[in-house]
Amino acid sequence: MMRTERVLVVQRPGRAELRTQTVPEPLPEGAFDVDTVYSGLSAGTELSFFKGSHPNLTASWNPELGLFRGTDQPTGYPVLRWGYMQVGRVVASRSPSPAPDDLVAMTYGHRSGYRGDPLRDRVVPVPEDLNPLLGIYVAHMGPICANGLLHAGADQHGADVRSLADGVCGRKVAITGAGVVGLLTALFARMHGAEDVVLIDPTKARRVVAESLGFAALDPDAEDTAVLLKTRWRHGPADRGADVVFQCRGQASSLALALRLLRPQGTVIDLAFYQDGADAVRLGEEFHHNGLAIRCAQIGRVPRGLSHSWDRERLSAETVAMLRAEGETILKHVITDMLPVERAPELLTEIAERRRHVVQAVFTFDGTA
Numbered sequence: 001m002m003r004t005e006r007v008l009v010v011q012r013p014g015r016a017e018l019r020t021q022t023v024p025e026p027l028p029e030g031a032f033d034v035d036t037v038y039s040g041l042s043a044g045t046e047l048s049f050f051k052g053s054h055p056n057l058t059a060s061w062n063p064e065l066g067l068f069r070g071t072d073q074p075t076g077y078p079v080l081r082w083g084y085m086q087v088g089r090v091v092a093s094r095s096p097s098p099a100p101d102d103l104v105a106m107t108y109g110h111r112s113g114y115r116g117d118p119l120r121d122r123v124v125p126v127p128e129d130l131n132p133l134l135g136i137y138v139a140h141m142g143p144i145c146a147n148g149l150l151h152a153g154a155d156q157h158g159a160d161v162r163s164l165a166d167g168v169c170g171r172k173v174a175i176t177g178a179g180v181v182g183l184l185t186a187l188f189a190r191m192h193g194a195e196d197v198v199l200i201d202p203t204k205a206r207r208v209v210a211e212s213l214g215f216a217a218l219d220p221d222a223e224d225t226a227v228l229l230k231t232r233w234r235h236g237p238a239d240r241g242a243d244v245v246f247q248c249r250g251q252a253s254s255l256a257l258a259l260r261l262l263r264p265q266g267t268v269i270d271l272a273f274y275q276d277g278a279d280a281v282r283l284g285e286e287f288h289h290n291g292l293a294i295r296c297a298q299i300g301r302v303p304r305g306l307s308h309s310w311d312r313e314r315l316s317a318e319t320v321a322m323l324r325a326e327g328e329t330i331l332k333h334v335i336t337d338m339l340p341v342e343r344a345p346e347l348l349t350e351i352a353e354r355r356r357h358v359v360q361a362v363f364t365f366d367g368t369a
Contacts, residue, residue, distance in 0.1 A: 003033065006365070008110035008344050010079040013052035014352065016345040023115050032093035032116050037103070039110045039341070040085030040136035041361040043351060044179065044250055044273055049079045050348050053275040081109040087126060087135035088114065098123055105138035105316075110341065112365045124316050131331060134323045136362060137184065142319025143312055144299045145184040148271045149192065150310055151297040152244050155267045159305030164318055167244060167269075169193035172233045174242040176258045177249025178206035178217060180360050181271055183334055185246045186215055187326045188318075196233070200225050200257065201249070205357050212333040213326075226260035239263055247272050252280035255294075259286045267293040337361040 002022040010016050027033060048054035055061075056075040059068040084107035090098045095118050098104055103126040108114040116123065126135040152167025161167075173194045175182045178201035189197050199210040200218045207217035218225045230240040241263035247255050250272040258268045259281075286292065302310045323330065339347060341363040350356035 003113065003115075005114070006112040006341065007080065008083075008341060008363075010049050010077065010082065012077050014050065014349065016050060016348050018342065018345075023113075027092050027094050027115075030095050030117060030119070032095050032098060032118070033091050033113060034088035034104060034106070034116060035091050035113050036086055036088045036111060036365045038085075038087045038133055038136050039083060039363045039365070040141070041110075041344075041347075041358075041363065042083070042085060042141065042180070043358060043361070044181075045084075046082055047348070047352055048273070048275045049082050051352050055275075083107075083110040084140040085136040086110075086114075086139070087132055098125070103128075103132055103135065105135045107140050110344065110363060112341070122312065124313070127320060130320065130323060131327055133331065133335065133362065134327050137323060137330075138316055138319055140299065141180065142184060142322065143315035144271060144297075145181055145188055146315040146318045146322075147299055147302060148185050148246050148248075148269050148297040149188050150306065150315070151269050151295055151303055152246075152267070154303035154306060155244070155269070155293075155295060159303070161303070161306060161310065163192070164188060165192035170195050171243035172241075173197045174229060174245045174258070174261045175199045176245060176247050176254045176261070177201055177272065178203070178210045179248065180334065182246070182248035183210060183213065183359070184322075184330075185248060185271070186210070187213065187330075188322055189246075190215075191322055191325055198229065200261075203357065206359065209333050209336075209359055213329055220257055226257065229261055230263075233263070235263055242266060244269060250274050252276075252278035255281050259290075259292055259294075262286070262290065262292050264290045265292070266290070267295050270294055270296050335360045335362060338364060341365055 005021055007019050009019050055068050058074050059070045060074045062069050086106045086108055090100050090102045093100050105124040105126050124139045149164040153161035157166050168189045173189045175186050178199045186197050198216045200220050202221045210217040234240050242261045245258040245261050245268045247258040247268050247270045336359045344363055
């Protein structure tokens with residue numbers, strides 16, 4: 001007997017398709033099978049594979065050296081495994097955990113099913129009181145945003161971060177980019193006591209979502225948002241601006257704006273992925289004269305000295321807590337598109353060609369949306 005799975009593959013730049021593959025039976029000892037319920041699209045990272053701009057396509061990441069090297073074997077096409085926001089139901093298990101019928105969050109790519117190994121794969125239970133659709137954020141996307149707050153806390157307190165509130169509580173927070181990362185980061189910041197949270201994004205549809213969630217949203221193309229916020233946010237003589245800026249938009253101009261928003265000696269916590277580099281970032285102006293800092297909050301690591309107390313499981317737990325508090329508004333305003341995975345190639349083409357805008361798209365695998 002064979003188990004059949006459908007997998008969304010990027011065949012070449014601008015071309016995605018569904019493939020069918022078989023998985024041998026019987027289920028090996030220690031493994032489990034999961035059927036996908038929902039698979040979320042991370043438009044920034046995943047469109048880079050679809051458009052051909054991801055660095056892994058032309059160079060290979062060497063984890064030992066910490067370098068991209070063209071001399072190593074790049075990923076190239078076809079891209080067989082991409083996507084990191086999956087929710088699935090365990091349908092068979094020969095492992096102590098998870099058990100059949102458990103709902104789990106994982107990061108195995110856009111596919112109808114997956115054969116997992118709990119000693120190899122990260123498996124996060126989705127609590128029964130959480131809407132399964134919100135589970136797309138539990139394993140990876142939510143922890144990305146929580147890790148941003150953790151880096152802000154480490155910037156203030158070093159390795160003595162007790163709560164995600166340590167970097168934002170009572171502080172004035174600006175967020176450049178109102179996509180999913182920016183919106184979830186804003187919700188985390190508000191939940192953890194930020195005095196004021198303002199999102200900045202040139203896309204009107206994203207500003208509308210931010211305002212629907214109860215945040216002020218500014219258009220950087222309509223006004224000088226740095227002048228506006230530095231006029232509003234005063235700490236003392238010659239000390240104005242955001243206490244911390246979370247940079248969540250993969251554009252060099254957005255990073256340049258983030259630096260302009262900061263008060264002197266402030267820090268940009270950078271969660272963005274710059275597919276084209278950041279040639280427009282200017283380091284001879286505000287960055288130099290105000291003594292600023294840029295701190296990369298990449299999900300591959302937590303701040304130095306915090307890995308033991310702040311592992312990925314704790315960041316997922318923080319995500320669940322935020323989703324319990326803000327889940328209804330996220331379902332109503334952030335998750336904008338649900339469609340069968342069969343329509344994924346069409347959606348990806350429309351987004352890449354800027355004929356369609358989505359905040360959060362979610363694929364289903366039972367033919368329904």
